[in-house]
Amino acid sequence: MRKRISLFAAIAALAGAAFAGAATAKRSDTALVGAGSSLVAPLISQWQQDYPAKTGVQLSYSPIGSGGGIAAITARTVDFGASDAPLTPDQLASCKGCVQIPWALSATTLSYNVPGVPNDLHLSGPVIANIYLGHITRWNDPAIQKLNPKVKLPDLSITPAYRSDGSGDTYAFTDYLSRVSPEWKAKVGNSTAVDFPTGVGGRGNAGVAGVVSRTQGAIGYISVAYTLANRLAVAAVQNASGHFATPGLRGIAAAAAAFKTVGPNNEMHIVNPPKSEKLAYPISTYTYVILPTSSPKASELRRFVFYGLTQGQRFGPKLIFARLPLPVLVAAERTLKQVQAT
Amino acid sequence: MSRPVAQAPPARRLVAGGGVRRRKIANRLVEGSWLVASGGAVAVLAVVTISVLLKGIPALNLDLLTKTQEVFGQSGGGIEHALIGTLILIGLATTFALPVGVLAAIYVSELADRRVAHAIRLALDVLNGLPSIVIGIFVFTLIVVGRGQSGWAGAIALAIVMLPLVARATQEVLALVPKQLREASLALGVSRWRTIVSVVLPTTLSGILTGTSLAIARAAGETAPLLFTSTLFATQSVTTDPGKALASIPVVIFEYSEAPDRSLNDQAWAAAFLLIAFVLVTSLLSRALLARTRRRLEGR
Numbered sequence: 001m002r003k004r005i006s007l008f009a010a011i012a013a014l015a016g017a018a019f020a021g022a023a024t025a026k027r028s029d030t031a032l033v034g035a036g037s038s039l040v041a042p043l044i045s046q047w048q049q050d051y052p053a054k055t056g057v058q059l060s061y062s063p064i065g066s067g068g069g070i071a072a073i074t075a076r077t078v079d080f081g082a083s084d085a086p087l088t089p090d091q092l093a094s095c096k097g098c099v100q101i102p103w104a105l106s107a108t109t110l111s112y113n114v115p116g117v118p119n120d121l122h123l124s125g126p127v128i129a130n131i132y133l134g135h136i137t138r139w140n141d142p143a144i145q146k147l148n149p150k151v152k153l154p155d156l157s158i159t160p161a162y163r164s165d166g167s168g169d170t171y172a173f174t175d176y177l178s179r180v181s182p183e184w185k186a187k188v189g190n191s192t193a194v195d196f197p198t199g200v201g202g203r204g205n206a207g208v209a210g211v212v213s214r215t216q217g218a219i220g221y222i223s224v225a226y227t228l229a230n231r232l233a234v235a236a237v238q239n240a241s242g243h244f245a246t247p248g249l250r251g252i253a254a255a256a257a258a259f260k261t262v263g264p265n266n267e268m269h270i271v272n273p274p275k276s277e278k279l280a281y282p283i284s285t286y287t288y289v290i291l292p293t294s295s296p297k298a299s300e301l302r303r304f305v306f307y308g309l310t311q312g313q314r315f316g317p318k319l320i321f322a323r324l325p326l327p328v329l330v331a332a333e334r335t336l337k338q339v340q341a342t
Numbered sequence: 343m344s345r346p347v348a349q350a351p352p353a354r355r356l357v358a359g360g361g362v363r364r365r366k367i368a369n370r371l372v373e374g375s376w377l378v379a380s381g382g383a384v385a386v387l388a389v390v391t392i393s394v395l396l397k398g399i400p401a402l403n404l405d406l407l408t409k410t411q412e413v414f415g416q417s418g419g420g421i422e423h424a425l426i427g428t429l430i431l432i433g434l435a436t437t438f439a440l441p442v443g444v445l446a447a448i449y450v451s452e453l454a455d456r457r458v459a460h461a462i463r464l465a466l467d468v469l470n471g472l473p474s475i476v477i478g479i480f481v482f483t484l485i486v487v488g489r490g491q492s493g494w495a496g497a498i499a500l501a502i503v504m505l506p507l508v509a510r511a512t513q514e515v516l517a518l519v520p521k522q523l524r525e526a527s528l529a530l531g532v533s534r535w536r537t538i539v540s541v542v543l544p545t546t547l548s549g550i551l552t553g554t555s556l557a558i559a560r561a562a563g564e565t566a567p568l569l570f571t572s573t574l575f576a577t578q579s580v581t582t583d584p585g586k587a588l589a590s591i592p593v594v595i596f597e598y599s600e601a602p603d604r605s606l607n608d609q610a611w612a613a614a615f616l617l618i619a620f621v622l623v624t625s626l627l628s629r630a631l632l633a634r635t636r637r638r639l640e641g642r
């Protein structure tokens with residue numbers, strides 16, 4: 001009898017303790033949790049191996065897309081958010097005291113899966129816009145053939161792939177299309193999530209890379225690290241000077257070099273750079289970390305972001321992240337000082 | 343009168359009139375369509391199970407169970423973090439749901455008056471039908487906002503999913519206990535709560551276990567609540583601290599199945615196979631246990 005009572009008492013105590021533990025559960029102090037952009041995820045994946053070894057602080061990151069990252073840091077369900085798209089004034093207001101700091105520099109490629117067509121297919125901004133608007137529907141369309149006189153294009157229908165989640169790559173891509181195609185700007189616009197007139201959706205860069213690699217005739221806008229990792233063919237996009245630029249380190253660095261001043265609130269648009277930079281890849285983008293100005297983990301966050309801006313950058317070149325230009329680095333570190341303990 | 347009363351009717355063959363053939367065909371058609379429908383249902387189960395078996399078993403290897411996810415860009419790795427995460431989440435969820443479910447079922451079956459019992463039973467049925475994503479949002483708003491995801495939040499969400507199943511199974515087994523048992527115990531002067539605890543409950547233990555294993559099988563496959571409360575992408579180490587977000591098998595299946603890397607797709611199939619195997623084993627186990635309980639109670 002006593003055994004039964006003590007058994008029930010034990011179960012009740014365990015359940016009670018568990019509830020109490022849940023109610024007062026706080027995140028452990030030796031871990032930083034982040035969420036957001038899948039563009040920067042490959043770089044953070046490298047940091048996840050290196051940073052804990054140096055400092056003992058674990059990093060946990062969910063690549064749910066820039067839109068998700070902004071939402072997560074606004075709700076303070078994570079310690080830091082990551083987004084390729086700069087915060088809009090509305091988002092800045094609802095985030096209640098957040099700063100954005102550019103911590104990496106990469107590009108969004110146009111990747112395609114067309115049998116018989118090699119790497120470096122020449123595409124121009126208006127052609128890409130027309131593909132995504134649904135005006136160009138087959139690979140052997142004269143507009144594409146004109147840019148590629150030497151390539152035999154098959155009579156295959158084009159399946160444009162886009163991001164179905166709120167995405168910084170979508171932001172950079174639609175930013176670029178809005179500048180090179182007035183029809184795109186009027187009909188679709190520029191945002192992390194737009195109403196694509198045609199095409200197939202994929203979740204995250206990994207999802208779109210999956211759609212492109214599995215669908216013949218597909219084309220999608222994917223961060224360059226994912227394109228490389230999945231060995232997809234990449235298009236060379238015509239920039240303002242007429243040159244067909246490839247999304248390599250040189251092209252990205254050239255695009256960033258065309259913009260020497262850092263915008264207010266660190267917001268920078270480096271798509272469609274002016275023709276002064278001949279090698280610039282026109283769909284390059286900075287990616288930001290979004291931090292609350294007052295946080296209980298302020299010193300941990302400052303140390304982590306400082307690591308990302310300095311030592312962490314050395315993992316970048318292999319994953320096609322170009323080095324941050326000096327003015328941007330200076331602005332980033334100045335903004336970082338605003339993150340203080342609660 | 344000595345004539346026999348019953349006389350054989352005049353010799354005339356009994357022939358059914360009016361379109362027998364047509365009726366026979368109609369009969370066969372309709373019965374055939376019932377057969378096809380039930381065959382369709384079984385076929386769906388067969389297709390799902392066989393495709394998971396065919397795609398999942400070749401992907402099973404030791405790496406799967408002992409390694410965690412590889413760094414971005416490299417193939418291979420395993421789902422060890424998800425296996426351990428699911429075990430921890432289910433373990434915690436069971437410790438939350440089991441006592442509450444059993445005690446609630448005892449109250450409804452033994453102690454409550456008719457209207458209260460009816461209301462509680464209704465509430466449990468509604469809870470059972472609640473979409474799991476709604477439960478996920480509820481726990482997210484209550485616990486995760488402001489604090490972050492954690493294994494505790496995930497376990498609580500799963501416990502809410504498990505609760506009605508445990509409670510209903512316990513109720514059903516309690517109803518099977520013969521009244522004479524309770525009456526005999528009360529007649530001997532044992533107080534009501536002691537009757538329930540020492541006399542009624544022990545006979546129903548395997549039934550409670552049945553309900554619990556069914557609830558565990560259901561909770562193991564729930565994805566929606568965990569998406570809000572405990573997801574861990576891209577981890578190279580195994581997390582066992584429930585204060586942090588834990589990986590879990592359904593979320594890993596969700597994440598890997600859309601990945602462009604084929605080795606991750608294979609791992610998703612293998613994880614799906616493990617999940618189905620787990621559900622199958624627990625279902626069979628619970629059926630065997632339930633049969634045993636029924637035999638014991640009816641044999642008394």
